[in-house]
Amino acid sequence: xxxxxxxxxxxxxxxxxxxxxxxxxxxxxxxxxxxxxxxxxxxxxxxxxxxxxxxxxxxxxxxxxxxxxxxxxxxxxxxxxxxxxxxxxxxxxxxxxxxxxxxxxxxxxxxxxxxxxxxxxxxxxxxxxxxxxxxxxxxxxxxxxxxxxxxxxxxxxxxxxxxxxxxxxxxxxxxxxxxxxxxxxxxxxxxxxxxxxxxxxxxxxxxxxxxxxxxxxxxxxxxxxxxxxxxxxxxxxxxxxxxxxxxxxxxxxxxxxxxxxxxxxxxxxxxxxxxxxxxxxxxxxxxxxxxxxxxxxxxxxxxxxxxxxxxxxxxxxxxxxxxxxxxxxxxxxxxxxxxxxxxxxxxxxxxx
Amino acid sequence: xxxxxxxxxxxxxxxxxxxxxxxxxxxxxxxxxxxxxxxxxxxxxxxxxxxxxxxxxxxxxxxxxxxxxxxxxxxxxxxxxxxxxxxxxxxxxxxxxxxxxxxxxxxxxxxxxxxxxxxxxxxxxxxxxxxxxxxxxxxxxxxxxxxxxxxxxxxxxxxxxxxxxxxxxxxxxxxxxxxxxxxxxxxxxxxxxxxxxxxxxxxxxxx
Numbered sequence: 001x002x003x004x005x006x007x008x009x010x011x012x013x014x015x016x017x018x019x020x021x022x023x024x025x026x027x028x029x030x031x032x033x034x035x036x037x038x039x040x041x042x043x044x045x046x047x048x049x050x051x052x053x054x055x056x057x058x059x060x061x062x063x064x065x066x067x068x069x070x071x072x073x074x075x076x077x078x079x080x081x082x083x084x085x086x087x088x089x090x091x092x093x094x095x096x097x098x099x100x101x102x103x104x105x106x107x108x109x110x111x112x113x114x115x116x117x118x119x120x121x122x123x124x125x126x127x128x129x130x131x132x133x134x135x136x137x138x139x140x141x142x143x144x145x146x147x148x149x150x151x152x153x154x155x156x157x158x159x160x161x162x163x164x165x166x167x168x169x170x171x172x173x174x175x176x177x178x179x180x181x182x183x184x185x186x187x188x189x190x191x192x193x194x195x196x197x198x199x200x201x202x203x204x205x206x207x208x209x210x211x212x213x214x215x216x217x218x219x220x221x222x223x224x225x226x227x228x229x230x231x232x233x234x235x236x237x238x239x240x241x242x243x244x245x246x247x248x249x250x251x252x253x254x255x256x257x258x259x260x261x262x263x264x265x266x267x268x269x270x271x272x273x274x275x276x277x278x279x280x281x282x283x284x285x286x287x288x289x290x291x292x293x294x295x296x297x298x299x300x301x302x303x304x305x306x307x308x309x310x311x312x313x314x315x316x317x318x319x320x321x322x323x324x325x326x327x328x329x330x331x332x333x334x335x336x337x338x339x340x341x342x343x344x345x346x347x348x349x350x351x352x
Numbered sequence: 353x354x355x356x357x358x359x360x361x362x363x364x365x366x367x368x369x370x371x372x373x374x375x376x377x378x379x380x381x382x383x384x385x386x387x388x389x390x391x392x393x394x395x396x397x398x399x400x401x402x403x404x405x406x407x408x409x410x411x412x413x414x415x416x417x418x419x420x421x422x423x424x425x426x427x428x429x430x431x432x433x434x435x436x437x438x439x440x441x442x443x444x445x446x447x448x449x450x451x452x453x454x455x456x457x458x459x460x461x462x463x464x465x466x467x468x469x470x471x472x473x474x475x476x477x478x479x480x481x482x483x484x485x486x487x488x489x490x491x492x493x494x495x496x497x498x499x500x501x502x503x504x505x506x507x508x509x510x511x512x513x514x515x516x517x518x519x520x521x522x523x524x525x526x527x528x529x530x531x532x533x534x535x536x537x538x539x540x541x542x543x544x545x546x547x548x549x550x551x552x553x554x555x556x557x558x559x
Contacts, residue, residue, distance in 0.1 A: 049539050264369045264401070268392070272394060
């Protein structure tokens with residue numbers, strides 16, 4: 001493999017850190033005329049993870065696509081991560097993966113073996129998801145980008161939307177945060193091999209297993225945490241009149257991310273997320289690094305689910321058994337009067 | 353004062369910060385200035401965040417489309433830079449004076465209310481175009497209809513807020529009109545603050 005020769009070009013601030021800002025996106029989407037179709041159960045109105053279209057009473061299809069530039073140096077690992085990330089949206093809706101199509105941008109001058117390795121990694125993850133790779137589309141580009149368009153199935157009555165959480169619900173996060181900071185630190189040679197291994201282990205893990213655990217319980221809302229970071233994804237889950245209270249000491253994260261944040265190895269995406277959240281988030285902690293971790297764009301991040309409090313401990317134990325850092329990170333409440341600002345939707349305390 | 357200029361144009365985060373840290377480390381003991389050139393505002397904000405966390409003075413100026421100069425001052429003996437708050441003045445000159453505008457009605461002047469509404473909208477717009485913006489705009493009684501849902505002036509007010517103008521709405525009034533949850537711009541205030549702002553103003557502007 002000649003990937004090392006290309007690595008500077010191969011890996012240039014990739015993964016979900018390359019996502020457009022949430023604010024920029026919604027202003028553009030709001031201008032598109034909308035066509036009503038009663039069978040489109042989930043569209044982009046609710047900024048949900050994937051689209052769901054009902055075919056008949058018992059069956060709907062879930063569609064999603066995701067692709068991005070590399071965030072690791074090894075093409076095979078990148079393929080696995082990009083695929084796990086694209087497949088994740090199906091799991092965030094509660095669906096089952098059926099087919100996947102490759103999306104490839106690749107420079108003509110590069111060694112085709114690099115592409116072969118990327119696709120090998122992607123294919124392995126599609127198979128692990130129980131799906132089948134059914135084709136794809138490749139174009140020449142100045143930089144590498146890869147991802148998948150994925151189709152799955154779901155029962156129309158059993159969709160996890162991203163905005164159904166209720167006061168009293170407990171929030172569970174199934175993977176550690178800090179992926180963006182660690183991969184960014186790695187890009188400037190300041191991440192340890194161990195931290196990168198933790199990040200890669202997390203990014204290549206399918207959300208399938210956590211979703212299968214959640215399927216046994218009452219999930220009121222679910223999303224996967226990706227480019228918008230924990231805070232902005234959480235904001236999208238909260239309806240009017242509701243807010244969330246997070247416990248900083250319960251947030252699972254890759255330990256070295258704290259060091260990276262303290263060295264200001266921060267992404268543009270994280271700052272965009274901070275700008276987007278604005279005064280909707282109130283930090284009652286004196287912990288700059290934790291703030292950055294909560295805004296950090298995640299690639300192939302975990303599921304964030306709102307569940308009934310009496311089921312939370314059991315769910316957490318079962319998700320913990322899957323082997324990644326995870327936690328009960330907070331709860332959903334009625335909007336309270338202890339907010340300093342009426343727009344506050346998330347309050348971060350040291351502990352709850 | 354020693355000054356090191358770093359060109360980080362075309363570089364993505366966190367490279368500008370990494371280059372800035374390196375330059376700052378090279379400055380002599382007695383201090384100096386690192387000037388970092390970047391091509392986007394997010395980089396300015398990330399550099400400012402670092403300077404703030406390190407307790408250093410910094411400011412920035414937008415010199416051209418896609419060109420920003422960030423000045424970070426390290427150590428003793430530096431010239432007193434004009435301290436700028438990151439989110440307020442990253443790329444706009446400070447246009448605020450010390451005047452306070454008071455809006456106590458949703459209409460301007462006495463007579464026909466339809467006309468009064470149009471005039472008020474025009475007034476707020478004109479306010480936002482002044483060379484010197486007011487420091488604070490106070491909204492009370494019927495004035496709170498302008499800071500809440502359905503107001504025609506939200507964009508103008510948000511633009512002024514983005515430039516550092518304080519937009520304050522009377523809490524009692526919002527509550528009275530049932531608009532507390534519908535506030536769209538600025539924050540809620542009370543009569544003490546309203547009195548204090550009016551008393552401390554260099555001049556009061558009333559439509």
